[in-house]
């Protein structure tokens with residue numbers, strides 16, 4: 001098989017196999033063909049990976065930040081040099097068009113390695129002067145062994161968004177990719193070794209949810225960073241709490257995008273397309289509830305439908321194609337089932353809605369109008385290319401409706417009224433907000449959710465606080481006063 005890796009797992013700087021683990025077939029979503037067969041980690045593999053990460057951690061943390069940063073920045077360079085090859089692999093793993101993977105996957109992973117590689121040398125504590133000459137200094141310390149657990153939509157990016165800040169701070173990592181897209185994290189592990197990372201600093205093991213669960217409960221693990229759905233997040237957070245472990249939870253959403261009638265319609269339509277159909281709608285922060293002010297509803301829907309005619313759906317390896325298959329038959333069926341729910345609930349199907357015949361897991365980009373707040377398509381995360389357009393009259397009304405959800409990952413507003421834009425954003429109950437654009441996630445900016453969408457932030461300097469902790473050192477310059 002063309003994309004068969006050397007072995008399923010990468011532990012202590014080398015590929016390791018244990019075929020007694022449950023098989024994991026990797027399917028190319030564009031054809032339904034099996035392109036690799038891996039094996040889920042057995043308890044022995046889990047133990048090997050954690051032992052290797054534990055053994056490597058103290059020496060890695062003892063290097064200077066400059067030395068650790070150099071490794072990460074070299075890894076970033078290697079990723080960029082191999083971008084095409086890595087993108088082709090990512091396209092086979094996920095089905096996402098090469099047009100996207102060439103610019104959004106290994107490249108964003110490289111950005112994270114470069115950014116946190118650059119920060120590594122400047123991570124410090126502080127000096128806090130006290131009365132009488134006493135002072136406190138703080139030491140920023142690594143947490144220890146960190147576990148990363150990934151979703152299937154951005155496998156390379158997730159492996160790097162977790163690995164880069166963890167390693168910059170002097171932690172080591174055991175990363176478990178999604179069982180649906182297990183291939184590219186192995187490449188990240190190989191590249192880190194090639195860039196000079198000591199063995200055991202970044203390990204990858206494959207597996208289903210039970211492997212993730214066994215990592216989370218292991219006493220050797222200090223921190224768990226999960227990207228996944230809310231139901232999984234609840235389980236992982238609870239299990240981590242039992243061991244008082246640090247967590248970062250990057251979970252699902254049902255984010256609002258509000259289009260006021262003074263907005264630039266072309267930009268708003270572009271935002272709605274990016275925020276619903278990029279990666280065939282399989283993006284956590286998607287603005288899937290598009291609230292359009294009544295005055296421009298018809299114009300908005302007309303331009304949206306016209307522009308969707310320009311979607312080029314087909315072979316994801318063809319660089320002209322900009323809309324690929326969904327990641328799996330299961331995910332396709334979930335999305336199609338929501339199309340049926342939307343119809344049954346009385347929403348108006350204005351575009352798409354059907355599976356595209358063939359062996360691949362393709363469906364059309366789909367738009368419902370006249371959606372009301374109580375419909376399943378407006379309340380539940382679909383994680384597919386299904387956009388709900390809802391009407392509104394006033395700013396106050398739409399903000400209340402936008403926030404009326406258990407999720408709080410992202411939110412966006414399109415308007416040319418400057419003060420309204422900032423007022424609306426201030427009122428959003430969401431971790432990541434957009435004004436007159438949607439779904440950009442540069443490594444320099446914090447990314448993460450409020451409410452049920454998550455805990456903690458990835459990217460930016462804030463990620464450092466989630467992968468390190470402060471030791472306080474009180475230094476007395478005076479005699480010790482005791483009562484007797």
Ligand code: NAD
Pocket residue numbers: 149150151152153154176177178179207208209210211212213214216227228229230231232233235236249250251252253283284285381383409448449454
């Ligand atoms: P999922 O929750 O089914 O699985 C996520 C990962 O958790 C997988 O690796 C899985 O094997 C593992 N897992 C499952 N059960 C586990 C358990 N009990 N203990 C430990 N690990 C366990 O999610 P998915 O279907 O892979 O991904 C889609 C979801 O991810 C969507 O809800 C999406 O919104 C979310 N997501 C969030 C972000 C973000 O940054 N906020 C990014 C991408 C995807």
